[in-house]
Amino acid sequence: MASIDIVGIRKAYGALQILHGIDLTIRDGEFIVLVGPSGCGKSTLLRMIAGLEDISAGEIRIDGRRVNDLPPRDRDIAMVFQSYALYPHMTVAENMSYSLRLRKTGREKIAAAIDGAASILGLNTLMERRPKALSGGQRQRVAMGRAIVRAPKAFLFDEPLSNLDARLREQMRGEIKKLHHSLSATSVYVTHDQIEAMTLADRIVALNGGVVQQVGTPLDLYDRPANLFVAGFIGSPAMNMIEGRYRSDRVSAWVELAEGLILPLHKTLQRAGIDEEEAADVEDGAAVTIGIRPEHIFLDPGVGGFEATVELIEPTGLGTILHLRLGGVSFKAFSLERSDAAIGDRLSVSLPPERLHAFDAADGVRLI
Amino acid sequence: MRKRQIASTVAHRTAIVLYIAVALFPLYWLLKVSVTPNDLLYTEGVRLWPSRTGFEHYIFVLKHSDFPRFFANSLIVSGATAIIVTVLAATAGYALSRFTFRGKYWIVALMLLTQMFPLVMLVAPIFKMLSPLGLTNSLTGLVIVYVAFNVPFATFLMQSFFDGIPKELEEAAMIDGATRFRAFRQIILPLTLPGIAATLGFVFTAAWSELLFALMLISSTAASTFPVGLLSFVSKFSVDFGQMMAAGVMALIPACLFFLLIQRYLVQGLTAGAVKG
Numbered sequence: 001m002a003s004i005d006i007v008g009i010r011k012a013y014g015a016l017q018i019l020h021g022i023d024l025t026i027r028d029g030e031f032i033v034l035v036g037p038s039g040c041g042k043s044t045l046l047r048m049i050a051g052l053e054d055i056s057a058g059e060i061r062i063d064g065r066r067v068n069d070l071p072p073r074d075r076d077i078a079m080v081f082q083s084y085a086l087y088p089h090m091t092v093a094e095n096m097s098y099s100l101r102l103r104k105t106g107r108e109k110i111a112a113a114i115d116g117a118a119s120i121l122g123l124n125t126l127m128e129r130r131p132k133a134l135s136g137g138q139r140q141r142v143a144m145g146r147a148i149v150r151a152p153k154a155f156l157f158d159e160p161l162s163n164l165d166a167r168l169r170e171q172m173r174g175e176i177k178k179l180h181h182s183l184s185a186t187s188v189y190v191t192h193d194q195i196e197a198m199t200l201a202d203r204i205v206a207l208n209g210g211v212v213q214q215v216g217t218p219l220d221l222y223d224r225p226a227n228l229f230v231a232g233f234i235g236s237p238a239m240n241m242i243e244g245r246y247r248s249d250r251v252s253a254w255v256e257l258a259e260g261l262i263l264p265l266h267k268t269l270q271r272a273g274i275d276e277e278e279a280a281d282v283e284d285g286a287a288v289t290i291g292i293r294p295e296h297i298f299l300d301p302g303v304g305g306f307e308a309t310v311e312l313i314e315p316t317g318l319g320t321i322l323h324l325r326l327g328g329v330s331f332k333a334f335s336l337e338r339s340d341a342a343i344g345d346r347l348s349v350s351l352p353p354e355r356l357h358a359f360d361a362a363d364g365v366r367l368i
Numbered sequence: 369m370r371k372r373q374i375a376s377t378v379a380h381r382t383a384i385v386l387y388i389a390v391a392l393f394p395l396y397w398l399l400k401v402s403v404t405p406n407d408l409l410y411t412e413g414v415r416l417w418p419s420r421t422g423f424e425h426y427i428f429v430l431k432h433s434d435f436p437r438f439f440a441n442s443l444i445v446s447g448a449t450a451i452i453v454t455v456l457a458a459t460a461g462y463a464l465s466r467f468t469f470r471g472k473y474w475i476v477a478l479m480l481l482t483q484m485f486p487l488v489m490l491v492a493p494i495f496k497m498l499s500p501l502g503l504t505n506s507l508t509g510l511v512i513v514y515v516a517f518n519v520p521f522a523t524f525l526m527q528s529f530f531d532g533i534p535k536e537l538e539e540a541a542m543i544d545g546a547t548r549f550r551a552f553r554q555i556i557l558p559l560t561l562p563g564i565a566a567t568l569g570f571v572f573t574a575a576w577s578e579l580l581f582a583l584m585l586i587s588s589t590a591a592s593t594f595p596v597g598l599l600s601f602v603s604k605f606s607v608d609f610g611q612m613m614a615a616g617v618m619a620l621i622p623a624c625l626f627f628l629l630i631q632r633y634l635v636q637g638l639t640a641g642a643v644k645g
């Protein structure tokens with residue numbers, strides 16, 4: 001097991017900059033998840049840790065040792081590819097033992113290691129099969145098995161579950177988590193599935209356009225997204241974003257949304273630990289984007305609510321997603337209650353001030 | 369609708385049968401003439417099969433001509449060419465498929481350029497180059513020329529096979545602890561066997577039937593290959609068709625054996641199961 005230090009890593013293909021200086025310290029035994037939209041450079045970063053891509057600038061250290069110029073075989077890491085990359089001309093047993101055979105491990109030791117891995121992953125009956133005679137889920141397990149037989153310093157996963165159907169993905173997700181509990185191996189896991197990210201990660205690294213947006217525990221990212229990108233990326237259904245104007249006077253702060261809709265910010269400020277004096281940093285009249293998660297909107301609060309019109313109803317089984325319209329602004333609300341509302345109904349809603357997020361409308365950085 | 373389907377199937381099959389008949393007829397004729405005794409060759413006129421057959425042409429060719437010598441020379445030259453070309457093409461094709469390096473574009477362009485000239489244009493300069501080196505009238509010289517002319521195409525052929533193998537496979541091997549060369553040998557090569565077999569077969573037959581250079585670079589009987597040898601059955605005043613055809617039939621044997629040997633690798637699908645698909 002090992003720590004991984006990533007210091008000022010950059011990647012360029014010719015004139016094209018892909019990664020713009022990534023800094024990240026991964027602790028020994030930690031499960032790090034890299035998330036971000038397609039093309040943001042997740043795989044590139046992972047492949048640089050593995051030694052499959054050159055490092056344009058910066059430094060990667062594994063266990064304190066600089067590995068920039070070390071070939072993959074000397075880094076002692078294992079990787080699970082999205083395509084699994086099983087050796088088609090080898091049986092499952094040969095696939096799993098290949099790395100050990102390359103290291104001239106003794107016969108008994110190899111047998112013990114692959115037996116161990118096979119029983120953890122439930123592959124015992126498949127050991128003599130070729131990959132082409134396996135189902136997608138079984139191939140995925142073999143790929144995992146190939147990684148764990150060797151007890152490497154770190155595991156790298158590049159979207160290992162994205163080729164599986166939803167149910168199998170959920171099951172394998174659980175198994176990966178269990179595996180991590182029992183091996184507590186340092187792991188870097190790339191995904192663009194935010195449920196995987198939330199459930200597996202010790203810490204999530206949100207990446208966009210080759211720049212780290214935020215690093216933190218899953219709940220950090222959910223509760224206090226550092227900017228609009230993270231706010232919109234984490235959470236499903238996605239956070240509602242409403243343009244507005246920040247207002248404050250000596251005693252209080254509030255936001256004016258379209259058509260004179262006013263949201264008090266008082267409690268938000270308190271929760272953020274900012275007293276209202278400090279909040280005066282934000283200029284009166286500044287353009288802000290207000291975010292609120294659909295699950296935080298109260299339906300039927302009774303007194304003090306706004307009147308919203310129901311535009312669409314999406315039952316999910318677990319609850320209901322309501323598309324609402326309020327004074328020219330559209331947003332979604334999620335409730336665990338089954339709703340008996342119909343399209344066109346008017347509904348009273350409230351947006352609890354302590355659940356509001358405020359971002360600078362221009363650069364997206366969190367204000368409150 | 370069904371009628372049209374049947375009609376189109378019939379037309380389709382007929383076309384295939386016609387094509388095969390046209391393609392195979394010369395071979396059939398070769399076989400027929402080779403077993404027709406000399407006295408019947410001109411007396412019986414055009415018949416599909418002679419009234420009497422015999423193997424005297426074969427016996428004569430094997431016992432009283434230089435043909436066995438030519439045959440052995442051809443085997444050596446074609447075999448050596450095929451093996452050398454395939455080794456070079458496999459390594460070069462791998463490099464073209466997997467690496468970016470300075471001058472790659474120009475190397476590919478130059479390789480293409482070599483394929484653009486009619487060989488006849490090059491015979492004289494090549495003779496001029498080889499003769500001071502003592503490589504005319506030698507099988508080695510012939511192998512060198514054949515290798516030079518076959519490597520570019522074979523390289524492109526191998527490259528396309530490597531392109532078809534996901535590069536994650538060797539990346540996985542390198543992470544597992546292999547050097548790039550070992551990954552190439554243990555993971556990629558076994559999966560490219562169909563490509564290697566195809567390349568071997570292609571180069572072997574090309575060298576086997578090459579006439580122009582063999583004729584121009586070689587004058588001694590001892591170093592002649594079989595296509596040149598075939599010409600020796602054409603004398604000033606007559607052509608000994610029976611013996612020529614018998615030699616021709618025997619010349620088909622190595623090529624047939626060779627393809628029999630490699631045909632199981634020509635069957636594609638070895639890479640199935642490597643990646644999800």
Ligand SMILES: Nc1ncnc2c1ncn2[C@@H]1O[C@H](COP(=O)(O)OP(=O)(O)OP(=O)(O)O)[C@@H](O)[C@H]1O
Nearest residue numbers: 013016018036037038039040041042043044045192
């Ligand atoms: N060899 C290359 N040459 C030029 N650009 C490349 C090369 N490889 C990758 N890129 C670019 O680098 C960027 C990042 O690619 P990367 O594969 O890391 O994305 P990703 O975050 O893993 O995306 P996905 O979620 O789709 O897998 C992409 O815009 C891609 O076009």
Ligand SMILES: [Mg+2]
Nearest residue numbers: 042043044158
């Ligand atoms: Mg990727």
